Amino acid sequence: MAEEIKTIKVTIDNITIDVAPGTTILQAARMIGGDVAPPAMCYYSKLKGSGGKCRTCLVEVSKGSNADPRPMPKLVASCRTGVMDGMEVKNITSERVIDARNGVVEFLLLNHPLDCPICDQAGECHLQDLGYEHGKEGTRYEFKRRTFEKHDLGPYIQLHMTRCILCYRCVFVADQLTDKRVHGVLSRGDHAEIATYIEKSLNNDFIGNVIDVCPVGALTDRTFRFKNRVWFTKPVDAHRECPTCSGKVTLWQRGDEVLRVTARKDEWGEVKDWICNTCRFDKKHAGDWVIEGPTKINRHSVISQGHYVGLKKPKETVAAVMGGREPKLLMDIHSVSEVNSPGIDLGAIPGPATSDTFNPNPKP
Amino acid sequence: MARKVLLDKAHIEGIRYFDTYRKNGGYAAAEKALKELGPDQVTEEVKKSGLRGRGGAGFPTGMKWSFLAKPEGVPRYLVCNADESEPGTFKDRYLMEFIPHLLIEGLVIASFALGSHRTYIYIRGEYAWIVDILEQAIQEAKHHGFLGKNILGTGFDCEIYVQRGAGAYICGEETALLESLEGKRGNPRIKPPFPAVKGLWDCPTVVNNVETLAAVVPIINLGGEEYAKIGVGKSTGTKLISACGNINKPGVYEIDMTQSVEEFIYSDEYCGGIANGKKLKACIPGGSSVPILPANLLLKTAKGETRMMTYESLSDGGFATGSMMGSGGFIVLDEDQCVVRHTLTLARFYRHESCGQCSPCREGTGWMEKILHNLEYGKGKMSDIDLLWDIQRKIEGNTICPLGDAAAWPVAAAIRHFRDEFEWHVLNPEESQKRNFGIAHYADALQLA
Numbered sequence: 001m002a003e004e005i006k007t008i009k010v011t012i013d014n015i016t017i018d019v020a021p022g023t024t025i026l027q028a029a030r031m032i033g034g035d036v037a038p039p040a041m042c043y044y045s046k047l048k049g050s051g052g053k054c055r056t057c058l059v060e061v062s063k064g065s066n067a068d069p070r071p072m073p074k075l076v077a078s079c080r081t082g083v084m085d086g087m088e089v090k091n092i093t094s095e096r097v098i099d100a101r102n103g104v105v106e107f108l109l110l111n112h113p114l115d116c117p118i119c120d121q122a123g124e125c126h127l128q129d130l131g132y133e134h135g136k137e138g139t140r141y142e143f144k145r146r147t148f149e150k151h152d153l154g155p156y157i158q159l160h161m162t163r164c165i166l167c168y169r170c171v172f173v174a175d176q177l178t179d180k181r182v183h184g185v186l187s188r189g190d191h192a193e194i195a196t197y198i199e200k201s202l203n204n205d206f207i208g209n210v211i212d213v214c215p216v217g218a219l220t221d222r223t224f225r226f227k228n229r230v231w232f233t234k235p236v237d238a239h240r241e242c243p244t245c246s247g248k249v250t251l252w253q254r255g256d257e258v259l260r261v262t263a264r265k266d267e268w269g270e271v272k273d274w275i276c277n278t279c280r281f282d283k284k285h286a287g288d289w290v291i292e293g294p295t296k297i298n299r300h301s302v303i304s305q306g307h308y309v310g311l312k313k314p315k316e317t318v319a320a321v322m323g324g325r326e327p328k329l330l331m332d333i334h335s336v337s338e339v340n341s342p343g344i345d346l347g348a349i350p351g352p353a354t355s356d357t358f359n360p361n362p363k364p
Numbered sequence: 365m366a367r368k369v370l371l372d373k374a375h376i377e378g379i380r381y382f383d384t385y386r387k388n389g390g391y392a393a394a395e396k397a398l399k400e401l402g403p404d405q406v407t408e409e410v411k412k413s414g415l416r417g418r419g420g421a422g423f424p425t426g427m428k429w430s431f432l433a434k435p436e437g438v439p440r441y442l443v444c445n446a447d448e449s450e451p452g453t454f455k456d457r458y459l460m461e462f463i464p465h466l467l468i469e470g471l472v473i474a475s476f477a478l479g480s481h482r483t484y485i486y487i488r489g490e491y492a493w494i495v496d497i498l499e500q501a502i503q504e505a506k507h508h509g510f511l512g513k514n515i516l517g518t519g520f521d522c523e524i525y526v527q528r529g530a531g532a533y534i535c536g537e538e539t540a541l542l543e544s545l546e547g548k549r550g551n552p553r554i555k556p557p558f559p560a561v562k563g564l565w566d567c568p569t570v571v572n573n574v575e576t577l578a579a580v581v582p583i584i585n586l587g588g589e590e591y592a593k594i595g596v597g598k599s600t601g602t603k604l605i606s607a608c609g610n611i612n613k614p615g616v617y618e619i620d621m622t623q624s625v626e627e628f629i630y631s632d633e634y635c636g637g638i639a640n641g642k643k644l645k646a647c648i649p650g651g652s653s654v655p656i657l658p659a660n661l662l663l664k665t666a667k668g669e670t671r672m673m674t675y676e677s678l679s680d681g682g683f684a685t686g687s688m689m690g691s692g693g694f695i696v697l698d699e700d701q702c703v704v705r706h707t708l709t710l711a712r713f714y715r716h717e718s719c720g721q722c723s724p725c726r727e728g729t730g731w732m733e734k735i736l737h738n739l740e741y742g743k744g745k746m747s748d749i750d751l752l753w754d755i756q757r758k759i760e761g762n763t764i765c766p767l768g769d770a771a772a773w774p775v776a777a778a779i780r781h782f783r784d785e786f787e788w789h790v791l792n793p794e795e796s797q798k799r800n801f802g803i804a805h806y807a808d809a810l811q812l813a
Binding site: 106187 | 762
């Protein structure tokens with residue numbers, strides 16, 4: 001850093017960090033990382049004006065600033081509240097916050113169909129993660145959930161409005177990445193819906209990015225629909241020379257087959273570089289791409305199951321640890337149990353194995 | 365007789381027109397403000413008067429005006445909030461319909477004080493005929509040199525535009541109003557930044573209620589200190605109360621905040637008592653958003669003092685035993701009214717009017733309505749009452765704008781004060797549907813001596 005920039009101190013969950021003025025509480029918390037970072041369903045750092053809507057990132061400000069140490073009376077949306085010097089914020093250390101967040105998650109799931117078993121977003125769904133962390137085991141909602149018809153928004157994107165949590169991210173993407181937005185929110189209240197005016201299709205070179213920003217499975221890739229579960233595919237970083245976009249993507253492969261192309265996402269699930277529709281929907285051959293290597297996936301994600309990235313095996317054997325002594329066998333299970341005797345080849349037995357199979361003295 | 369400063373001339377024949385209004389002392393305040401006082405002095409007078417916002421929140425107007433950022437080269441705007449949609453509130457309509465020039469004069473003075481050259485009246489779409497009245501008043505004022513270019517030769521230019529809303533309650537919230545005025549979807553903005561810094565088209569903006577702006581006229585006429593002598597304590601000046609419900613004389617009344625609630629309900633000067641000789645059961649003293657109060661807590665505070673029609677007295681005891689002045693929509697319920705049904709009506713309203721932007725309000729208001737519907741129609745369970753309480757607790761304070769709070773408070777207050785009536789609905793599902801009222805033991809026999 002060439003110039004000395006004045007930083008301000010903010011304390012989140014008793015961890016103090018220096019940040020630049022103008023940083024929001026959420027950004028400061030993400031700099032600390034880990035559990036301190038509040039979940040965010042609608043905030044997207046790359047979209048101007050996003051945030052403040054889902055209310056999952058509510059935090060308690062227990063000390064406003066050094067200049068004005070009064071606590072803020074209400075919980076504040078951390079994604080839209082700037083930090084002040086000396087501010088003290090409570091996130092997971094505040095029972096009020098946890099209680100309010102549980103409430104918000106309950107509200108978000110109230111009309112959500114919970115059709116994860118047939119949803120393409122399952123496995124990389126932010127609402128799933130949120131529900132796993134803060135949701136209740138049952139619902140207190142006894143009424144019919146609101147439903148909408150599915151809509152095809154052009155040849156590439158399908159809108160499944162029933163799953164939508166109205167985060168407005170796709171509206172901001174269309175506003176800020178494309179020349180002309182043709183979709184938006186119609187109606188208000190609990191019957192508000194994302195829609196195009198008179199069933200128009202979304203047709204723009206960058207409109208495919210609405211799929212990536214959607215935190216739930218409301219906007220899905222029609223070229224990938226029901227092709228595979230996310231966790232059965234292998235994410236691979238790749239790039240190509242693209243005249244319209246950066247060309248840096250993640251390929252989701254099964255064998256050599258490219259099932260899906262998405263933009264690369266950072267650890268908070270946000271797109272690093274926007275990609276164009278040609279890269280996303282048309283280039284579905286591994287030959288189109290220069291493969292860079294496997295994508296790093298958070299080891300807690302279901303996608304990383306079975307992929308032991310960075311697995312370290314111990315170099316020394318047991319004998320080396322014990323100073324040359326071989327481990328002593330105290331009891332061999334086969335000496336006391338007749339079951340699964342190594343002398344019997346299960347593959348050679350016709351039909352399923354029974355206790356008689358292992359009995360050396362079968363009854364006549 | 366209470367002192368009147370807003371509606372004292374409202375019933376003179378032809379006061380709607382400029383000539384009659386001028387003959388009766390109209391536009392004297394505008395002349396005084398523009399010619400004798402400067403913008404800062406006008407603001408100072410308003411500060412001295414202790415005028416509090418009449419839209420519901422009761423924020424001191426002078427302070428709001430002094431918060432307005434005044435960067436060089438950036439226009440400033442004054443917006444008049446005439447989007448009066450709160451159930452039970454109809455005071456602005458009365459004022460604009462009968463004496464529109466009072467609002468125009470107040471707008472001229474306030475625009476002068478704030479340096480707004482383009483001033484907007486955002487009016488509720490359903491008030492279509494009032495738009496015509498206001499447009500005519502604006503044309504008349506322009507014709508007589510109180511609007512337009514170089515007003516009264518002072519070099520101050522000001523134009524007033526009337527913009528109709530499209531029937532959304534949420535557009536009465538000031539930032540949603542600004543969004544709507546800009547031609548966008550009426551979603552409330554996330555604050556901060558406040559409109560005083562970044563409002564209409566990202567310029568500093570003051571949004572004031574119709575009654576607040578009209579009250580600027582008597583403040584300039586009388587002087588701030590003289591105006592502050594009307595009323596009690598921090599509740600200075602006069603307040604319009606729109607009384608409705610089971611009373612003999614529903615209507616808009618101007619009070620100088622020296623009346624007690626009991627006097628307001630039972631005296632012939634105001635509501636004239638409960639209709640049909642019934643007893644008072646409960647009352648919502650400030651528009652549908654504020655907590656309902658049972659008769660015993662309405663007439664006397666928890667401390668045993670007489671409850672007065674002032675900002676402080678009505679909110680005495682917090683939400684546990686008090687309510688709010690709000691926008692002045694005084695809804696009276698007699699002994700035959702069912703609080704559960706009443707709460708359902710309000711919940712249905714808030715569900716319909718929620719903008720759907722933030723999740724607690726979007727989902728919670730609908731959920732509350734469905735549960736209340738079950739309770740009212742004999743399908744309720746005892747656990748539903750606790751569930752309702754939990755839902756409202758999780759909506760309140762967790763939303764972007766005050767609509768979430770406004771939806772939660774009536775439900776909370778109804779359960780707090782009338783829990784036995786909810787329980788009665790659960791225990792007597794058939795009977796509760798046969799007759800349209802609950803248990804009436806809250807009805808108070810108090811009569812004005």
